[in-house]
Amino acid sequence: MTGPEEKMGRRQFLGAAGAAGVMMIKPQLVRGTAANSAIRLGLLGCGRRGTHVATSFVNNTSARVVALADLFQDQLDKGKKHFDAVAAKHGYAGIDPKLMFRGPRAYQALASCPDIDMVQISTPDIFHPGHLDAVVDAGKHVYCEKPVAVDVTGCQRVVRIGEKVQNRFSLDIGFQCRHAPPYAELARRIQAGALGKIACVAAYYQSTGAFYPPFPNASPLERRIRTFFWDRVISGDILVDQSIHLVDLCNWMLEAHPLKAMGTGGRRVREDAGDCWDHFDVTFTYPNDVHLNLNSFQAGKALSDVSVRLFGAQGVAELHYLGVVGIYGEEPWEWEGSVGAVAPRPGHANIYSAADEPPKGKPGGISPDALEQADPEKEKAFIESITSGKFHNQAGMGAETTLSTILGRQAAYSRREITWDELLASNQTYDAELEGIDLSEFE
Numbered sequence: 001m002t003g004p005e006e007k008m009g010r011r012q013f014l015g016a017a018g019a020a021g022v023m024m025i026k027p028q029l030v031r032g033t034a035a036n037s038a039i040r041l042g043l044l045g046c047g048r049r050g051t052h053v054a055t056s057f058v059n060n061t062s063a064r065v066v067a068l069a070d071l072f073q074d075q076l077d078k079g080k081k082h083f084d085a086v087a088a089k090h091g092y093a094g095i096d097p098k099l100m101f102r103g104p105r106a107y108q109a110l111a112s113c114p115d116i117d118m119v120q121i122s123t124p125d126i127f128h129p130g131h132l133d134a135v136v137d138a139g140k141h142v143y144c145e146k147p148v149a150v151d152v153t154g155c156q157r158v159v160r161i162g163e164k165v166q167n168r169f170s171l172d173i174g175f176q177c178r179h180a181p182p183y184a185e186l187a188r189r190i191q192a193g194a195l196g197k198i199a200c201v202a203a204y205y206q207s208t209g210a211f212y213p214p215f216p217n218a219s220p221l222e223r224r225i226r227t228f229f230w231d232r233v234i235s236g237d238i239l240v241d242q243s244i245h246l247v248d249l250c251n252w253m254l255e256a257h258p259l260k261a262m263g264t265g266g267r268r269v270r271e272d273a274g275d276c277w278d279h280f281d282v283t284f285t286y287p288n289d290v291h292l293n294l295n296s297f298q299a300g301k302a303l304s305d306v307s308v309r310l311f312g313a314q315g316v317a318e319l320h321y322l323g324v325v326g327i328y329g330e331e332p333w334e335w336e337g338s339v340g341a342v343a344p345r346p347g348h349a350n351i352y353s354a355a356d357e358p359p360k361g362k363p364g365g366i367s368p369d370a371l372e373q374a375d376p377e378k379e380k381a382f383i384e385s386i387t388s389g390k391f392h393n394q395a396g397m398g399a400e401t402t403l404s405t406i407l408g409r410q411a412a413y414s415r416r417e418i419t420w421d422e423l424l425a426s427n428q429t430y431d432a433e434l435e436g437i438d439l440s441e442f443e
Contacts, residue, residue: 037062038062038063038064038092039061039062039063039064039117039118039141039383039386039387040063040064040066040067040115040116040117040118041054041057041058041063041064041065041066041067041116041117041118041119041120042065042066042067042068042069042099042110042113042116042118042119042120042140043065043067043068043069043079043083043119043120043122044069044070044106044107044110044119044120044121044122044123044131045069045070045120045121045122045123045124046068046069046070046075046076046078046079046122047070047075047122049122049145050120050122050123050145051078051079051082052375053120053122053143053145053174053375053379054083054120054122055082055083055086056375056376056379057120057379057383058086058090059376060375060376060379060380061379061380061382061383062383062387063118063379063383064087064090064092065083065086065087065095066093066095066096066099066115066116067095067096067099067100067101067110067113067115067116068080068083068095068099068100068101069100069101069102069106069107069109069110070101070102070106071102071103071104071106071123071225071439071442072102072222072226072442073102076100076102079095080094080095080097080100083095099113099115099116101113103442103443104439104440104442104443107123107127107130107131107134107135108134111131111134111135111137111138111140112138116140117140117141117386118140118141118142118143118170118386119135119140119141119142119143120142120143120144121135121142121143121144121145122145124225124228124234124235125145125147125149125150125228125234125235125236125240125241126149126150126154126228126233126234126235126236126430126432126437128144128145128147128148128149128154128158129148129149129154129157129158129161131144132144132148132158132161132171132395133157133161136161136164136165136171137164139168139169140169141169141170141171141382141386142169142170142171142172143172143174143379143382144171144172144173144174144398145173145174146173146174146175146244146245146248146398146401146402147236147240147241147244147398147401147402147405148173148395148398148399148402149236149399149402150233150234150235150236150240150406150430151236151406151428151429151430152403152406152423152424152426152427152428152429153427153428153429154429154430155399155402155403155406156399156424158395158398158399158402159395159396159399161395162393162394162395162396162399163395165391165393165395167391167393168391169386169391170382170385170386170391170392170393171392171393171394171395172378172381172382172385172392172394173394173395173397173398174378175245175248175378175394175397175398175401176371176374176375176377176378177245177248177249177371177374178248178249178252178378179373179374179375179377179378179381180370180371180372180373180374180377181373181377182319182325182335182337182338182370183249183319183325183370183374185333185335186253186317186319186325186326186327186335187249187252187253189317189327189331189333190253190310190317190327191253191255193314194312194314194315194317194327194329194330194331194333195310195311195312195313195314195315195316195317195327195329196312196313196314196315196330197312197313198254198288198290198310198311198312198313199290199311199312199313200290200291200292200293200311201250201254201290201291201292201293201308201309201310201311202292202293202308202309202311203246203250203292203293203294203295203307203308203309204246204294204295204296204297204305204306204307205242205243205245205246205294205295205296205297205298205306206295206296206297206303206304206305206306207238207242207297207298207304207306208298208299208300208301208302208303208304209270209272209298209299209300209301210227210229210230210272210298212226212227212230212272215227219441221436221437221438221439221441222441222442223273224437225437227272227273227274229241229274229276230272230273230274230275230276231274231275231276232274232275232276232277233430233435233437234437235276236405236406236409237276237277237280237409238276238277238278238280238296238298239265239277239280239282239294239296239405239408239409239412240402240405240406240409242296242298243280243294243296243405244401244402244405245306246294246306246308247284247292247294247401247404247405247408248401248404249308249319250284250286250292250308251400251401251404253310253317254286254287254290256286256287257286257400257401257403257404257420258284258285258286258292258404258407258408258420259285259286259287259419259420260284260285260407260411260417260418260419260420261282261283261284261285261407261408261411261417261418262282262283262411262416262417262418263280263281263282263283263408263411263412263415264280264281264282264412264415265277265279265280265281265282265296265412266278266279269299269300270298270299276298277412278297278298278299279295279296279297279298279299280294280295280296280408280409280412281293281294281295281296281412282294282296282408282411282412284404284407284408294408305320305321305322306320306321306322307319307320307321307323312329314329314330314331315327315328315329315330315331315332316328316329319370320370321369321370321371322369322370323338323369323370324338325337325338325370326338335370337369337370338370403420403423403424406423406428407420407423410423410426410428
């Protein structure tokens with residue numbers, strides 16, 4: 001566990017942006033109508049993940065998708081077809097064509113739209129700070145996918161955005177793993193001392209590759225955006241975009257962020273047209289000299305497996321996406337839904353495929369078992385924060401976790417140890433204009 005001095009430093013970092021809103025308001029003022037009426041959702045980014053999450057909102061909460069925005073017309077068309085069918089199933093009207101916004105300024109039109117109450121941001125990662133800023137300035141509730149940014153300056157911007165929320169509405173970041181019931185119980189037990197003094201942590205996120213259909217008629221920039229999981233600038237690379245979930249779980253369970261990192265990695269077997277690495281090996285040092293050794297791999301079609309193990313004086317805690325969640329030692333416990341001894345699952349649920357259909361033989365959607373209720377519980381908590389007036393503000397937490405992964409990435413890129421303070425002082429940035437990301441061609 002972290003000491004008082006170390007926790008104080010973390011609170012100072014999180015500041016106002018990390019504080020959860022607790023202001024009570026009259027229910028009828030939540031959105032100008034009765035608190036139990038549908039929350040009108042505008043989806044920004046109609047790709048595979050965005051569509052999945054927005055559909056889950058509809059299936060599990062009072063939210064209704066009523067507006068869409070995307071850079072590309074074909075994405076909008078697919079989104080309308082899908083959400084019209086969802087609306088028909090749930091007995092409400094489909095998407096009004098007047099509430100469909102296309103192009104590089106579509107996010108501004110959606111943010112200012114008076115016919116929606118919340119915006120779900122599911123755009124490529126590099127655009128998250130700008131899109132989040134616009135939605136917060138418009139005073140809308142916002143659910144933004146992780147990571148909150150791809151660079152240090154973007155994370156610092158998100159902290160400042162969070163400071164503008166001022167308990168007026170909810171801002172959530174998509175770290176749904178914290179809401180998986182077995183992980184929540186595991187974290188509770190660890191933080192209550194079930195492991196005793198923690199020595200170290202071992203984690204791995206080993207995933208099949210990201211697959212896309214060909215885009216033969218696309219410009220170079222359009223192809224970069226449509227295949228952004230291959231692009232280290234637009235996605236932040238695999239450690240920041242994908243393995244961030246494991247770093248977030250470790251930050252949560254250890255109640256701290258890493259103080260420094262050192263690492264290595266590279267691109268040895270990936271054959272796609274991008275420049276993301278296929279593996280990282282990073283050692284993070286947390287307060288009290290607790291070390292997290294993280295292996296991140298993304299390539300090929302053979303295997304996906306994800307796990308964290310925390311080793312303590314009184315026992316070992318273990319979690320998997322697919323497999324055992326439990327504690328061995330003086331206070332043994334096992335989640336009743338554990339599927340038994342872990343065995344690698346070939347290609348489990350590759351949610352990164354942007355093709356109309358997942359690669360042959362691979363299921364789509366979200367992994368079952370431990371994560372089965374993660375998205376629904378996260379979405380329920382977000383909508384409850386709106387209807388109750390007990391608003392969330394997760395900007396600071398989202399920036400803290402994203403910066404933790406950027407710390408590991410930059411340490412691996414530079415092949416040297418980097419401290420948290422050094423990272424924050426570096427003002428590391430991916431300047432969109434210098435990287436050739438000029439969206440005017442999509443006007």
